[in-house]
Amino acid sequence: MAADDAVIVLGEDVGLYGGTYRVTEGLMAKYGQWRVRDTPIFENSFVGLGVGAALVGRRPVVEIMTVNVALRAMDAIVNMAAKVPFMSGGQFAMPLTIRMPEGVAHQFGVQHSQRLGQLFMSVLGLRVVVPAQVQDAWGQLRQAIRSDDPVIVLEHERLYFSTGPRMRPRSRHRRIGPRFASPAPM
Numbered sequence: 001m002a003a004d005d006a007v008i009v010l011g012e013d014v015g016l017y018g019g020t021y022r023v024t025e026g027l028m029a030k031y032g033q034w035r036v037r038d039t040p041i042f043e044n045s046f047v048g049l050g051v052g053a054a055l056v057g058r059r060p061v062v063e064i065m066t067v068n069v070a071l072r073a074m075d076a077i078v079n080m081a082a083k084v085p086f087m088s089g090g091q092f093a094m095p096l097t098i099r100m101p102e103g104v105a106h107q108f109g110v111q112h113s114q115r116l117g118q119l120f121m122s123v124l125g126l127r128v129v130v131p132a133q134v135q136d137a138w139g140q141l142r143q144a145i146r147s148d149d150p151v152i153v154l155e156h157e158r159l160y161f162s163t164g165p166r167m168r169p170r171s172r173h174r175r176i177g178p179r180f181a182s183p184a185p186m
Helices: 027-033 045-053 067-081 117-121 134-146 157-161
Strands: 009-012 036-038 058-064 097-102 126-131 151-156
Touching: 009 045, 009 151, 036 067, 036 126, 045 058, 045 067, 067 117, 097 134, 097 157, 117 151, 126 134, 134 151, 151 157
Parallel strands: 009 036, 009 058, 058 097, 097 151, 126 151
Antiparallel strands: none
16 A cells, blocks of 8 residues: 555455454554545445545455355446456456455354355456465465456455564565576587
8 A cells, every 4th residue: 555545445344443454453553544434335336436536546455254244245246346447448447456354264054164266267357366374375365456357356265373484575676597507508
């Protein structure tokens, strides 16, 4: 968010409370309520708000509390976010990131332990990432936010209780030339 003023965060309890798993904790204090917005518990409407924000040049990161309630937002995800770039002939980008925890966690019953990634993977126009480790989650979320396509980030709930080595930001300078020394000529 510090690198791009167009990035905004929307979702239930992402502001004052800091998100379902405290992932967005401190962002409202740091970036203000215009960039970190608490929304009502109405998934289809705030995902639709994210679609609209993406159409006018923002890079919304929408957090849905759990993949289980994302079914309520399928119209906005499937019929708006995934289809607008195609229906506009590529005139409109859709830089929308939708984050959702999924899977079996420590405290949830069967109604909040689903893995619905295959539903999103079958939708033309959506990119879906499913990080396996903490390092993957960090890198994939950064790439999702930078993408001009709608990206669904499905984070397994047990990742929130994991730790990993701290990632160093990569240099902006890319190495040119072969990675390994070429063999000596014969």
